[in-house]
Amino acid sequence: MDLLHQAQCQSRLNFKPLRVWPQSLPAIAWNKHIIAGFESQGPVLNLLPDDADFLAAFKDCHPTLSLIELARFYQIADDSFCDWAEFFSTYQLRYSERLVQLLPLLPQTPESFQTWAAERSLSLKDFAIFYDFKTNLEALVPYLEKVVELRMSKTQGVSALEWAGELHLMDLPSATILAESKSAEAWMIALKKMRYPSTSQADGAEDQKLKEVSWPRHSQVSGRRQGDHYQVDVKISSPSPEDLIKKSESLRRAAEQWRDLQSPSSPPQNAPAGHLQ
Secondary structure, three states: OEEEOHHHOEOOOOOOOOOOOOOOOOEEEEOOEEEEOOOOOOOEEEEOOOOOOHHHHHHHHOOOOOHHHHHHHHHHOOOOOOOHHHHHHHOOOOOOHHHHHHOOOHHHOOHHHHHHHHHOOOOHHHHHHHHHHOOOHHHHHHHHHHHHHOOOOHHHHHHHHHHHHHHHHOOOOHHHHOOOOOOHHHHHHHHHHHHOHHHHHHHHHHHHHHHHOOOOOOOEEEEEEEOOEEEEEEEOOOOOHHHHHHHHHHHHHHHHHHHHHOOOOOOHHHOOEEEEO
């Protein structure tokens, strides 16, 4: 290894890693190609092929990388640096046809979305909707930007992109898909209603039934969709065994009342299932 000036090294492998390289450390290069500390203005510690192979040096500098960062690197590097199957295996990914189809798409997305996705560590399956837009990625851009704008969580963002993308493929105008998107919660509700109108209507009816039931005092009751079933969660806090017995009896009466509110014509697969926490 030797110490070089920045001008003596190439920086074409700058894939804009998310993690900031420590200022106290010199930039690292392998065979005069900088692999870490791209923004550094100081000297460069240059590793020679005899010191370490490229993949070992790169992995030491970047022990963990998001799929977005890996896609950026894949876009700018060439086969002379490493075997791609070995490279992705080092980061717990299989170098498959499906991965190869996705990798060129990710760097084409808005930088703000790339940062959002990298910070939330989206995985290969989280980008499933992208495969339907391989030749028309720009159609997804308004929804990608909306996910970032609303500061959605990973779970919210992945679901929102899936639903928005599917609605777009069903020929709904983007203006309609984005109409109720003033907040993450509002957009999620609107997307779900548009994507699953029958289910949303049925869930609304079940929500109304829950409000008509006399649940135990101080209990927390909520309904949610889980697969093909409408799930009810009931949380009860009790200071003593006696109080718990009373609330259990009250819960039994509430369950009977809830049962009586069910329509006998409801399909079996939509029959609500209770869950006591």
